[in-house]
Amino acid sequence: MSYNTENIRNIALAGHAGSGKTTLFEALLHAGGVIQIQGSVERGTTQSDTDSQEKARGHSIDSSIAGIDRAHCHINLIDTAGYADFRGATLASFAAVETVAIVVNAINGIEYGTRRMMERAKERGLARVLVVNKIDFEGARLGMLVDALREEFGSECLPVNLPAQGGKLVLDCFFHRNGTTDFSSLAEAHQRILDQVVEINESVMGTYLDTGEASLTPEQLHDAFEQCLREGHLVPICFVSARNGAGVNELLELADKLLPNPTEGNPPPFLNAENQPIDVSADPAKHVVADVFKIVNDPFVGKLGVFRVWQGTIRRDTQLFIDDGRKPFKVGHLFRLNAKTHVEIDQAIPGDIAAVAKIEEIHFDAVLHDSHDEDRIHLAPLRFPQPMFGLALEPKHKGQEQKLSQALLRLSEEDPCFRMEHHKELNETVIRGLSDLHLKVMLERMKERYGVEVVTHPPRIAYRETIAGHAEGHHRHKKQTGGAGQFGEVFLRVEPLNRGSGFEFVDAVKGGVIPGQFLPAIEKGVRQAMESGAVAGFPLQDLRVTVYDGKYHPVDSKEVAFVSAGKKAFLDAVSKAHPIVLEPIVDVEVAIPESNVGDVTGGLAGKRARILGTDTQRGGELVIKAQAPLAELTDYPTELKAMTGGRGRYSLDLSHYEPVPLPVQRQLSEAWKPKVEED
Structure with missing residues (x-):
């Protein structure tokens, strides 16, 4: 098919795990004539879940892309993973589309992933469509679900079609108004959405008020509808059954007629x-x-x-x-x-x-x-969740160090939420991801694709250090070896910055007491000391260093001398500025059956967690929101599984750093001292 930019529609299918995105992806490809037989997730025959891990687990891990050619448009469709463990690839796909179709399970209703995807799509300025799937399943109360969606996400959420005959049929209510549905008349739904669409465009509103709906052309309705999507004034609700095909062709028609093309979406940042x-x-x-x-x-x-x-x-x-x-x-x-x-x-x-x-x-x-x-x-970069789960690893078989490094590099290229770190001071390679499941899948991929097996153990927690006060430091580096010597003297001061500010280096030297060419050497020495730590061996952050005085020798002053002087002057100042250890605090969301709430909240409280609130979901599920030190959650996957019989799930996002309790700082400092003395 030959097409131009105005004929293209780019759509990502997102939503909570189990909402039926992959089955809907198959149904859309089948209805669009791309495939002759619709595949099955259970049988591992879908177009998108081709990885062996996806087939074995029965859910998507990565995103998959396919094109559908229709008479008047070309649709690029992206199927994404629903599990929060694999959110990196899902969010990455948002950089390629104008529209995100958030798929909602008609039985379970609004779930954790529904909220997150709605938030992220809105944050990115993308058009959003709520696609209610599984409308033909027993127990689907669609009228109540529409009310819940409008209460949760706003009155701008309105049906553009409605189910009929128990989910066997879907009727359009944007262009048409006659007919009876399962829970609402088409006339009522038609009027609600028409009022919502025309009120955003003064010209269309004027025509509508003066002469009525009949005088509005399809082009005028399209332009107003597209403007509503672009400005977040309308979030269409569409009903489908990916299982029996109801609403699938109607969803394709919606994409064709009303969803924004690349010239109509919000300009990319x-x-x-x-x-x-x-x-x-x-x-x-x-x-x-x-x-x-x-x-x-x-x-x-x-x-x-x-x-x-x-x-x-x-x-x-x-x-x-x-x-x-x-x-x-x-x-x-x-x-x-x-x-x-x-x-x-x-x-x-x-x-x-x-x-x-x-x-x-x-x-x-x-x-x-x-x-x-x-x-x-x-x-402008997408906001990805911080990979907080870590595993230290080494090859199971000697001689595979280089092969391991290359395999980890390839895997980190594919997933923006999978990272590899190497800590020189410990000679330790650490991988980080969004959960224990995320890391388990990556290690299985590494074994399968690259033939590398590893031995793992818990890594050190990513503590940081900073200072709580102001102080000055000084050091004179003087070394004579018979020939030309080394000389450099540095006076500096340190002061704390707001949490998350990083590091600032300020040159306040006057009168040329330290020539400008030696200032980078001083900064290099300071940064070396920051990497090594001053209290417990963790990197320093959130401070300002100001070099204000010093001396040099016209013959003996060299870069290496000022590197050493800067490093030791900095350590001198930090030791007097009340250094403290910071620990990562994470936002925790735990979804559990209501019957387990006492055990789970009690367990979190025992981990120095602050319970921020709870949120009841449909189906008797409760979401507990808390903040907790990451160091306390090392064994949490196993504990949660034991407390809930495997029915609990959770996610973590880095919130901030804050000082560790004094006993913990003493313990970390004592553990570091023998290593320093040995070095």
């Missing part, structure tokens, strides 16, 4: 090198701007960089640059991802989602462009 907003338009004739939102290490075609084209046209044999690099690469092969297969294409226009292969330098969130003169353009 591109920034220049100074982080100032810049205009990027969906003009195929302008120079290329594309954003890489997904990396796939494919065993057959090599490393794939999957990108969304925002401006310009990418053709085979085009030369592109990565970020602000000056070394171009040639687009030898250009692919469209179609779930399980990669289809080679000649060009990608604004709005297209495509991929290039075998470009080792390409990375997640890279901006591709074709201009030698282009400044550093980047897309």
